[in-house]
Amino acid sequence: MLRHPYPFYHVTLDHGGLGGLAIVPQRHFLCQHYDACLNDAAAADWKSWDCTRCVAYQCISGERQYLDMYALLTLLGEVFHPENRKPHRADRRSE
Numbered sequence: 001m002l003r004h005p006y007p008f009y010h011v012t013l014d015h016g017g018l019g020g021l022a023i024v025p026q027r028h029f030l031c032q033h034y035d036a037c038l039n040d041a042a043a044a045d046w047k048s049w050d051c052t053r054c055v056a057y058q059c060i061s062g063e064r065q066y067l068d069m070y071a072l073l074t075l076l077g078e079v080f081h082p083e084n085r086k087p088h089r090a091d092r093r094s095e
Contacts, residue, residue, distance in 0.1 A: 005037040008050040025050040030065060032058045 008025040028034060028051045041049040051057070060068075078084060 005041050005049045005051060005054060007041075007044070007046045008048040026052045028054075028057050030059050031056075032060045032064075 025048050027049075031037075031051070033054075033056055037049070037051070037054075
């Protein structure tokens with residue numbers, strides 16, 4: 001079965017001057033084709049894309065989900081670890 005992402009055009013609904021309600025694309029992050037579809041969307045220079053009409057969805061294995069989550073948490077730990085934090089401008093003024 002062929003995977004096929006679809007371009008997504010941002011829509012904002014106006015509710016009587018109460019501010020817009022943005023409709024966001026739906027993506028299947030746990031699909032085994034997600035990375036390839038992301039590459040296709042980037043190559044086509046789409047501003048956004050959507051998975052809702054795709055019939056090729058196949059969930060990745062539990063082990064892959066675990067490894068992806070571990071990698072994400074490791075990255076977040078490195079980015080937000082206090083030793084890696086650069087001083088904010090306001091912090092520098094007090095020195």
